[in-house]
Each structure stands twice: as structure tokens, then as C-alpha cells.
Amino acid sequence: MLKLIYVNPTTGSDRNSGSQQAPLKTITQALKEAASGTKIELVEGQYNATSGEIFPLIVPFGVTIIGNENNKGSGISISGSGEYISRIFARQNITFVLSNGSRLIGVTVTNSASRGTAVWIESSSPTIANCTFINCQREGVFVTGDANPIIQNNIFTQNSASGISITKNSQGQVRGNNCFQTGFGIAIGDRATTKIVDNNIYDNRSGIVVSGDARPVLRENVCELNIQDGLTVVGNALPDIGNNKNSGNNIFRNNGQFDIQNASINKLISINNQVEPHSVNGNIQFFADPEPEPEPIPEPEPTLLPKSTKLTDISGHWGFEFIQELVQLGIVAGFPNRTFRPDATITRSQYAALLVKAFNPQSLREPIVFEDIKENFWAYQVIQQAYQGLFFSGYPGKKFFPNQNIPRIQVIGSLISGLGLTNQVEIDLDIYDDSSKIPNSAQDEIATATQYGLIVNYPKTTILNPNRPATRTEVAVMVYQVLVLIGQVRKIDSPFIIG
Template identity: 45%
Template sequence: MVNSILVVTLYVNPMTGNDTNTGSRLSPFKSLTRALKVTKISTIIHLESGTYNAASGEVFPLIIPEKATVVGNETNKGIGIVISGSGEYQSPSFGMQNITLLLLENASLLGVTVTNTLAKGTAIWIESAAPTLANNTLRDCGREGVFTTGTAKPTILDNIFVQNTTSGLVMAGHSQGEVLGNVFQRNPLGIVISDFAAPKIANNKLSENRTAIALSRNAQPVLRQNLIAKNTQGGLLVNGNAVPDLGNTEDSGDNIFRDNSEFDLYNGTTQKLISVGNQLNPSLVKGLVELIPASLVAVSTSFSKAPTESPSPQFLEFPNLDGHWAEPFIQALVRMDLIHAFADGSYQPDKPMTRAQYAVLVAIAFNPFPKISAPDFTDVPKDFWAYSAIQIAASGGFVGGFSDRTFRPDQNVQRLQVIVSLVNGLGLPAVDNDILEVYSDRHTIPDYAQKAVATATQQKIIVNYPDPQLLAPLRRATRAEVAAMVYQALVAIGRTSAIKSVYVGLHSRS
């Protein structure tokens, strides 16, 4: 017996819609409120441009239910698709709150702008749930853009937090989850982490805030590869019993603190903090802090060599993969001289891969013929270690930049970005979207990417570990996943032979 979950798609247009319509593409609802009333598990709601507020029929707070997805325009971070308003929500953790949106378990909010201008207003509240927030703009809120509490475990990916009255993001209670690749700008406090919260904060850019990150009580976040620059007071403020993970000799912090006014790192606690492999100005480090430089850390940045260099002979195969699921793909790419090692000779397959590292890999693996003129990205100077590879990958159609003419080379690449990149770069013929039925989370695939994902699925490029049916398109890609998918792309174009793996190919759902 086939067990198939029906995905319902609804459309909302505040300009031309009507709440007596059917909610189809040609007969859209006028309000998100109306769409949410008929939303069930695995519903996708597409929002057209316009303002979603009380005047257009919205009733706040809006509750995005379990496994529902609200999609605007991810490409431009939701510009022109504005949800604005406030309603009362009784939080089990913090009592009555004024919020715009409440996200429940496994809900997704993609490509919209959310604002709550009410005094002490919060745009998005997450209480003991694990939703996904990606490519949104949270701005001009009366208090903060996002508040997480309870046992929340959100994925907060590639959003913009700007000009909120108190802070961009607050994580309290026992919140965990991941905060990756976001921009926090012109907030009094960029990120606030309190109570027992212990999220991972990585690859974010925090600039022009008063203080970039403030920790209190028993917070224990992990901070990796963040750019914390030009904040008018300081970078990282640590109070109470908070103990941030700023790196260790096996996994350096790689955070960059630059041009902050009063301090880069201020430890207001009585416990000594250890900072490993971070770039700080020692004169702007206050309190008990031990600074261990990157030169003493065994791990260095992958692909630190020029793209044309070959790995040293002793690294022709990695001895420490220990039966890792991606070992056959990784070793095959090594034998083809397409990937390089870290400084200690390891590959570190479960680490994320940056956009610069990905550009280097596809430039070497496919050596693409130029299709377009590569733009001059404002954040990739000609002396940048991966400049040539980024130019090759961009002119070959494998990678692109953002609307602000940046490439963001240190940002982690998403699984969806890898999939779309390989299909577009190789110019593979499109197939019907019906093939996407093999994925249990197909409703999380943005409209613009469905053809590419379907094509990559048909070509057996996509590799899903540990669950072959779970695509997880918005999750950051590990070095193992990228290696496996690049290898499979080489198989698809006839450059090498297939490797048998249970994580590759089509799997019927029963």
C-alpha cells in the first residue's frame, strides 16, 4: 500500500485576491489569515507582493502550523512582501507577548519581510519548536525581530535583521538550533543569548550594531566564522555565568573581530575564556581571556592552495575517514586530483563547505567553458586566494552573486545551492516535477528550484544521508555531501563510473 502525503498549495494576493475565492493560482485568497484557516499538514502558501496587515484583512497573531510552509520571494529576502501587525500571545515561558507570527513545529517561513512596530513588539516568536526561517527580512520591530524560548531548536538561515528597537534575535530558555549566514545590522544588540540557550552561531555578519552579541546567565553558544565588525560599542559581551565556545585546538573559532569601537571581546565574568584561532585586536580584549593564535591550530582552511596546485603525494588518500558513508566518493575524487586536504592531512567530511571552497571544487572538477562575463564581486578582491576559481565558476554558470554585488565567499553553501548549481552549470535537460514525490519534505523546495531538483534527482546527482527520502534543501552542505554530489555530477556527464550507494538514486515510498 502506498503511503503518500498530499501537498496542498494555496495562493494569496492582497491586491487582487478575495477571501471567498478558492485559493488557487488563478483565484487567490486576499489574506494569509484565510489561507491559514484551511491549512493542513504539508500545505504550501505562496504570497504575492503587497502588504499583509489589518487593513488587508489579517488577524494577528498569525500562527504557521506544523509542517506548513509560507513562501514569498527568497531571492530578494522578501522585499515587497510585508507582513506587518501585532496580536497578543500567551507564552508559557514569558507570559503575554505582542507578536506578529508564531511558528510551530517544522513550519517554514521563506522570503518575506516581517515587522511589528508596536512598542515591545516581536516579529516572530518560536516556543519549543523547530521551524525554519530562511531568506527573510526582520526589520523595524518595537522590540526584536525573532524570539526563541523553551526547547526551541530553529534553523535561522540567511536572513536580514535590521533596525529593530532592542535587538535582532533573542534566544532564551533552553534554545538550541543553528543561526547561519544571517546579517545583523543597525540593531542596539545584534544577537542576545540568555538562560541556558546553546545555539550554534556561524558565518553571520554583525555590523553597525551597538553591541554585536551579548551573552548572559548560563548561555553556552558555539561561535564559528562570524564577521563582527564596525559595531559602535563592541563585538562580544559576556556576562553572568555564560561560557561561549570560541574554538579549540581541534576546531578553531575563525571569528573575525574588526573595527569595533570599544571592545572586540569583553569578558565580564570571573571565569577565564579561551579564544582559539579568532582574529581580534588584543588591545580591545577586556577581562580574563586567553588568546591562542591560529598558527597553533592544526586545522587550516580547506583549499588554501591555489586552484591549480595538486595535493602533496602523502595526501593522495585520506587515512582517517574510518568507514564514513562518503568515503568512496571522497577517495575517488582524491585519486582524480580534484580535492585537497586540510593542513593535517584530513578531509573532515562533516564540516560545512564555504561558497569559496565550493567554487574552487567545481572550477577544478569541471573546468567550465565561459558562458557569461563573470562579475567583479565587491567582496572578492583580486588577491583573494580563490579569486580565479570564483571567476571561472561564475563565468561557467556554476555560481552567482547577490543583489548587492557580493559573493559572500565565507558563507556556507546550502544543499539546494549545490544542486541548482550543478544542474545549471552543466546545462542538464529539465524533467517533469512528478519525480519529486520521492522526497518526504518536497514541500520545502522553493518553486524556482523544483525543475533543477527534479533534474538532479533523475540524473542521480542528489545524495541524501542518512535518509534517502529527506532532501533537506535549506540545510548547509557538508564537505562529504558536496564531494558525493560533485562526483555524481561527473558520473552524469560520463566523466567517471558510478559508485553504488544506498544514499544515491530514486527510492519509492511505501
């Protein structure tokens, strides 16, 4: 029988019953009362030693801890560390230990202790989803033993060693996560065979590092803009980045040293990955399947969606109101399964299609022939219209790179260019903590966008992340802000709008 326990660190008491009307004060007490099938509901607040927590928090078999799932744990901050004796690695400083069948969903976890790890998974099969792991002194999640976890749709940022470390004989899946501004995005060692699928790994010291005898499977990941390498392979490691039955479909690009560095003793076989041969180092052989035509982005309904129509994955999301308004205007649309995928990235061709729906730009210059876009490509016409309307420019060599994820800085620049906006007042870009990452050529555009309230920064308003791939929600909100500027829609208040 499902049991619900509510926890409120501000108004709760550990002498209460744990009902919604009489919540407990600590997760610690809730775990003492929990049995398999228990769901522990957390309200917003600070969960730490001061509020009464005793770390590490060991989550028993079949117990779920859930907070703010839609906003990746925003407002539910769990911070602390306690001594845990691992059977494999001895004494560790840990916040959470997850047992078989347990689930950690929608919380923000920090372990600022020396060599502190937020979540320890040892020979168990838990699920971690829609969480944020930030400012840990070692890694966000450590996986070891014969573990077989599911780690999906989380944010790993500003952790000293790695976002995720996977060791020993671990398997499992790491899917749909964002790893940025951390040590190694994902580190895989020993004999691990984990599946690493559809993750965005950027702006780290290195993206994915594979060592020891590890044999992970890498599919549909984006590793870009990392300081050193996108993918580093050492020792006897041999990641699967594509085979005869299943293409890799990873993207390795724009990394500081090499997009792929193979320093292992093995030949690395790359099948149908996006990587430039001149940006790799070591023994690597490339094979490519015939490039498939990309699927068109889902078309919205031809008439306005009724108020009762709901997308299934945006309720409670920070961009919910903006997305809903644009859906009803027919500018953005959900997928056939009624999802929006608010935190997914968006390609340059998908963005061109959105621009045309939102602004229907007029032709202000002659068309161009992009060498990498055929006339039968689904987005050929919208790319031409966006280009002729001054919203887009190509790359050198008449390249457009239609399937490349568009960085936030390009979204901002395209809106300023297409609208013909200029900066009327002096803006100090030091309001952004990462202003040093703004290229000199884009500083006027960023200042102009700041002045007109077109920039959206989530979750931290002082972090611009100019080079990170934009999410579908971020693009939707910035386009909506343009529509506000030109008087086409009502203003929506949001703490994440800068201006």
C-alpha cells in the same frame, strides 16, 4: 499530499478557492485552510490589518509560507501585531508564531507595536530563511523554551532591541545572517547552547551579547564596526569560540569599545580567532593554530560560458543580469557546485583578483613588499598588479590584510583611484540618509562615484552603508558599472544604481 494555496492581498478574495487563478486575500484565511504539508504562496503586496490580516499569524505544524526567497522578501511586506499568551513570558505583541516543522521563507516582517516581536518561537523547531526583519520595536526573532530552530540567510536591521534573542534551553542553528543597524545583533541568555555560524554582525549597538549560563558555539562569524563591543560576555556565560578539536575562526575587529569584553566570572578561551589582544577586556587567553593557506577563489572557465549554463542561486536575485554578464565575460565565476553565493562577503585578496580579471591594470608604480603576504600566497601576483595599477593601497606597517572582508567604501575608493576619476560637479552627499558615516577623507570619492553611477545600494537606495562589508553581488555590479563607463559592456537598468 502537497497542497498549494495562493494569496494576493490586492486581487484576492477569501471566498475564492485559493488557486493561482483565484487566490485568497489573506494569510489569515490560508492558515485556517492549511494542514501539514501545505505551502502558502504569497505575491507582492502589503499584508496588514487594513488588507484583512488578524495577528498574530500562527503557522501550524508542517506549513510553509513562502514569498520572494531570492530577494529576502523584497516586495512582500507583512506588518502587524496581535496579543499572544506565552506559557513562559505571558502576554506578548507578536506578528508570527511558528510551530514545529513550519517554515517562513522570503518575506519582510515588521512589528511596530510597543515591544513588538516579528517571530515568536517557543519550544518548536521551525525554519526561517531568506527573510528581512526590519523596524520591529523589540526584536526580529525571539527563541525560547526548548526550541531548536534553523535561522539562516536572513537580514535583521533597525530593530530596537535585538536582531535575534535566544533564551531558556534553546538550541538550533543561526547561520549566514546579516545583523546590522539594530540594538544587539544577537542576544543569547539563560542556558541556550545555540550554534552561531557564519553571520555578519556590524554597525549595531553591540554585536553578540552572551549572558546568564548560556553556552553557545560561535564559529566563522564577523563582528565588526559595532558602536560598543563585538562580543560581550556577562554573568556565568561561557561561549565556545574555539576548542582543541575545532577552531573558532571568528573575526572581531574595529568595534567602538572592545572587540571582546569578558565581564563574566569565567576565563574565556580564544582558539584561532582574528582579534587583537589590545582590543579585548577581561580574563581571556589566546591560542592560535598554524595559519592555513587560504583557498584560492574559484577560477572561471577559460572560454565564455554558453548561454545555457546557469548558476543555481542567482535566478530572481536583484543582481542576476549583472552577474550573468560578468560570468560570460570570464570576469567572475561560480563555485564548483554551480552556486555564486551572491550575498556572501568578499575578501581583499579575492577583490584584487577580480580587479585584475576585469581591468588588467598596467604598472604605474614600483611594487611593494607586504609583510603579511608570502610569495607563495595564491593571490600574491594579483595583489601586486592591483597595487601597482593604483587600485589598492596597504595599511600602515606594510600590511595588506588579504583575508579581511573589504568594506563597500574601500571598493568604491579603489575604483575611483584605479580609474583616475575626479569629481566634475558638486554632489550633495545628503542624498544618503547615513552620509554622516562617510569619513571626511572619502567624501570626494563617494561624490565622484555617485556622479559616474558607480554606486549600488540595496535594498534601500538612500542607505550607503559605507562601512559594511561588500557582498559579491555589490562588487560585481560596481565593477560592471565601471565597464559601462569605459564602453566595454552594455548598460543594464537597475533601480539600485545611484547616479
